[in-house]
Amino acid sequence: MKLLSVVGARPNFVKIAPILRALDAARQGRAITSVLVHTGQHYDSQMSADFFSELEIPPPSHTLDVGSGSHAVQTAEIMRRFEPVVCEERPDAVLVVGDVNSTLACALTAAKLRVPVAHIEAGLRSFDRRMPEEINRLLTDTISDLLFTSEESANENLRREGHAAGQICFVGSLMVDALRVYRPLAARSTIRDRLGLTATDDYALLTIHRESNVDVAATLTQLLSALADLARELPVIFPAHPRTRARIEAFGLGRFVERRSRDGTAAARGRLTMIDPLGYGDCVRLMSGAQVVFTDSGGMQEETTGLAVPCLTLRDTTERPVTLTGGTSVLVGNDPERIRAAARSALCSGRPPATLPPLWDGHAAERVVQTLLQWL
Numbered sequence: 001m002k003l004l005s006v007v008g009a010r011p012n013f014v015k016i017a018p019i020l021r022a023l024d025a026a027r028q029g030r031a032i033t034s035v036l037v038h039t040g041q042h043y044d045s046q047m048s049a050d051f052f053s054e055l056e057i058p059p060p061s062h063t064l065d066v067g068s069g070s071h072a073v074q075t076a077e078i079m080r081r082f083e084p085v086v087c088e089e090r091p092d093a094v095l096v097v098g099d100v101n102s103t104l105a106c107a108l109t110a111a112k113l114r115v116p117v118a119h120i121e122a123g124l125r126s127f128d129r130r131m132p133e134e135i136n137r138l139l140t141d142t143i144s145d146l147l148f149t150s151e152e153s154a155n156e157n158l159r160r161e162g163h164a165a166g167q168i169c170f171v172g173s174l175m176v177d178a179l180r181v182y183r184p185l186a187a188r189s190t191i192r193d194r195l196g197l198t199a200t201d202d203y204a205l206l207t208i209h210r211e212s213n214v215d216v217a218a219t220l221t222q223l224l225s226a227l228a229d230l231a232r233e234l235p236v237i238f239p240a241h242p243r244t245r246a247r248i249e250a251f252g253l254g255r256f257v258e259r260r261s262r263d264g265t266a267a268a269r270g271r272l273t274m275i276d277p278l279g280y281g282d283c284v285r286l287m288s289g290a291q292v293v294f295t296d297s298g299g300m301q302e303e304t305t306g307l308a309v310p311c312l313t314l315r316d317t318t319e320r321p322v323t324l325t326g327g328t329s330v331l332v333g334n335d336p337e338r339i340r341a342a343a344r345s346a347l348c349s350g351r352p353p354a355t356l357p358p359l360w361d362g363h364a365a366e367r368v369v370q371t372l373l374q375w376l
Contacts, residue, residue, distance in 0.1 A: 001376050002033040003255040004091035006042035007060075008078070008102025010051060011299045015097045015120060017055040018177040019367035026036070026123040026369050035089050039066040039078050040100040047225060050279045054185060055178075061089075070100060071132055078105035092376050093118055096140060099133040099298075099319075104140050111143040118372065120174065122147035123154025124298070124319035130212070133298075137319070146375060148368055150174070151322040167315055171367040172359030174300040180362035182280060189277065189285035195237065204234050204343075205290040206272070212334075213296050213314060217251040219334055223314065224248070224256035224272065226336035227294060230343055233271040236294075238274045238288060245274070290322050291322075292346045294339070301329045308354040310346040312339065 003023070007016050016036075023034050038060035052059070064081040066074060078101065086094065086109060091170045094110035096103045097120040107117045122141050126134050139145060147163060149155050150173045158168050197203060206227055214220050227236055236258065240248070248254060259272035278286070285295055288307045293300060304311035307328030313323075316333045323329035332342045359367075 001031065001373070002035065002089065002091045003093055003095055003372065003376075004037060004086070004089055005095040005097075006082075006102060006106040007097065008039035008066075009098070009100040011297075012050040012097045012100065012102070013057060014178045015174040016081050017057050017272040018174055018181055019095070019120075019368055020057060021181065022369040023366040025366075026373060030373075032373075035062070035081065035091060036060045037062045037085055037106070039082070039106070040067060041074065041078070041100060041102045041143065046142040047298075054279050054281055055182065055268045062297065063187070067086075074103045074269065075105045078102055078294065079109045082106050082109045083113070084188045086110055086115060090244065091115060093146075095234060095371065097121065097143075099124070100275070102240045107140045107143055116262060116376075117143060117146040118146040120148045120368065121150055121154075123149045123156075123158040123168070124151075125154075125157045126315075126317040126319040128317045132211070134148045134319070146371070148371070150360075150364070153321050169371050170359060171371070172361060172364035173302050173357075174304070174364050174368075175299055176360045177362050177365050178280075178357070179284065179303060179306045182267045182284070184328040186284035186288065188292065189281045191282040191285050192289065195275070196274075197235075202291045203286075203289075203293045204230070204233055204236045204294060205286050205292040206236050206238040207241070207300060208296050208314060208316070209244050210230075210296045219252075220247060220251060221256075222336050223334050223339075224253055227335075228256045228272045228296040230340060232355050233287065234291065234347070236272045238272055239276065239278045239283065239286075240274050241277060248274075278357045292343060294343075301327070303359075306356065306360065308351055310352060312342050312346060312350070314339070314341075326355065328352045347350075 007013055062085045066077045093116045096107045097103045111119050119140050128134055141171050147168050148171050155168055155170055257274040260273050260275050269369040292310045293304050298320050301320050305323045311329040312332045313329050314334055332338050
């Protein structure tokens with residue numbers, strides 16, 4: 001069996017690492033060939049190379065180096081560069097992860113070459129087609145042959161859309177797999193010391209990157225203003241995505257943030273402290289110790305649920321409703337008053353009970369690999 005796995009962006013790296021480990025464990029005399037392709041959608045060392053090193057992901061067999069571009073340009077360029085790889089490798093299946101442009105581009109290329117496609121995190125729906133990720137999810141699922149899901153709502157969505165029961169495989173959350181596998185990595189992190197945070201210091205963590213939050217100056221202004229106000233009561237650590245940092249500079253919003261290095265400089269007291277993107281271990285270490293996490297990341301909604309940390313999701317919709325009903329996430333949108341009220345409520349309430357949704361048990365990758373072996 002030859003399986004070609006595709007990654008392109010930071011969330012993909014975290015999810016593919018447990019699968020590659022499970023594939024290695026499953027070999028044991030079986031003729032399994034694993035080919036990894038990195039599209040280069042995220043190419044900054046802090047967003048890509050550092051993750052490969054930390055998560056012990058083997059070097060990719062093929063790197064497409066597509067870089068940045070509009071959604072159309074990036075998707076087309078990935079397809080153009082991925083097609084020769086599929087023709088050369090002749091895999092039995094292509095495994096795509098998540099909902100980024102690389103996911104859709106490589107699934108579409110494989111489907112047109114009549115290579116079976118398996119999609120990790122299938123069936124997740126925000127029902128907001130203004131989100132490019134929602135378009136990627138819908139189209140990828142439509143052309144995929146095997147659909148691996150992380151929660152029951154995804155199963156329901158796929159059934160409602162007409163997918164056959166035999167295509168849908170409920171396996172659980174790969175983000176929780178990664179939390180468990182790489183717990184020692186997070187435990188070794190010195191990020192709190194490097195930011196000048198003692199063992200007893202309280203703080204919040206912030207990440208924002210979605211177009212709806214960072215591409216409109218008025219929206220980004222009100223978000224940063226609200227969080228800067230909260231930072232006067234509780235330090236807020238803000239690892240900034242390169243795209244978000246560029247928007248802050250372009251819109252002249254530097255007055256809301258205190259710039260700090262992630263290495264060797266203490267976090268500012270009473271300020272919204274912007275630092276460079278973090279590696280996986282550092283990010284999990286900060287997340288696990290935070291009083292509250294502010295984010296628009298779907299992956300962090302899963303991770304905070306896995307860590308039992310309050311999560312205020314800076315969106316009006318989510319494709320992961322189980323994190324609202326059975327996890328720690330609350331939707332707060334980007335209205336400043338709503339954010340402030342929800343933050344104070346979360347800080348007063350403390351940590352929620354440590355419960356996990358069904359199959360979020362750290363064995364999702366094993367179920368994925370077992371299913372692939374049987375399927376192929």
